[in-house]
Amino acid sequence: MVEGGCALCGNPTENILHILWFCAQAKEVWNLSKFSLLFDIGPNWGFLDVMQKLQRHEEVRPGLMKRFVSVCWGIWKERYVIRTGGRGKPGRVTLKNSLGLMTKFHLTNEGLRKPTVAGSELVQWMPLLQGQYKINSNGTVFSNQRKVGLGMVVRDNVGDVIAALSSPMVGSLGALETEAKAMEVGMRFTLDVGIQDVVFECDALGVYNAVQGIAAPCSSIQFIMESIHQQARMFRSCCFSHTKR
Template sequence: MGGNGKPGREILKTSLHLVDECHAVNEVRRVNLRQARPMITWKPPARDQYKVNVNGAVFKHRKKAGIGVVIRDKNGVVIAALSKSVNAPLDAVEVEAKAMEAGVLFAQDVGIREAVFEGDSLIIFKALQGEGEAPSSTHNVLAVTLEQASGFRSSYFSHVKRQGNVPAHLLAQYAKEVENYVVWLEECPSFLKHTCAQDLSVVSHS
């Protein structure tokens, strides 16, 4: 083009430098994005309450559903866990309502009387708080849940996103292979140990 050419080595060196600059800028952007997004994780209950996390799962091809419940104390220690199979073709909201009911009943059976009941269904949470409407198919289940929860010395409902409800989610998925239900008392199921340990690690550093 009438200009002065550059040696091949110089062109290669310049190109590699530009690639390094591009990688460095992208890495800074990734770090900034990670810092901008607050980590969503399990939080321990206040005072001497227990936190009861619940979750539901739908197995469409098997025409059944699964429920997971995990009860932890203020130190994050697993007090009890439940994985329950529901042989009915429930939809996502219906199984979340059943999961909350199961959480309340399971906590009663374990002997807990002060609890926070937490799930990741915003529809069910708002309905239990009287701030929203759930499908009519869940009304009876929610009514039973509220009635049973009123029998605790103290209880309230809480909402958390899926990332903060992983152990309950894993228990609900585990129910796919459960014929009826499985209960763990004063022990953490082996497939939850890593996730629960991560929760404790985050809590201890917060």
């Protein structure tokens, strides 16, 4: 939420649903998507109200929730680009990228979709509580293309995947930095959409150890770690776990 209203359309309030649903930038994408939600989103709703509704409609509209969250992620990323001085893309590109990346992410990270049975030997697995979400982040380095892929999978407390999100980033990052960056970006999104109780799981032991303070972070991820710790304090409850791939 930013004081002084929406920087993109001038609306007096800029809350999360304004950003993801009501703002002109978002509306353009949704109109193109032709999604039919079976309900109207109220002006005072939170993001989680929409998620709950979608969850209830999962039987009649299977997969809609995942597509919805993926498009939200696309809108959110696009807005982030514009707010940080970048040039926005047309709505149809945002839509195509959000949905296309979801498919690509599923294909390349098939293993991540299976519910994780247990954490590593370092962390005792605790079942998630009602309302708690688990976010698995994952960074992939495409060194020949000077590009990295940041991905995350969001699961609810019964282990159902509610979103699989992916984002390419231009730049030559190392494997550890990419993993740390994936967690940082995943946290920012989770925080922005209003998810309050989270478990962040990653498979990079170097990142996990640095986050937990088990080992000092490598200098290459020190700044990312500071940002992760800062964001972690903004959740109602936030913990980390490590899993082996």
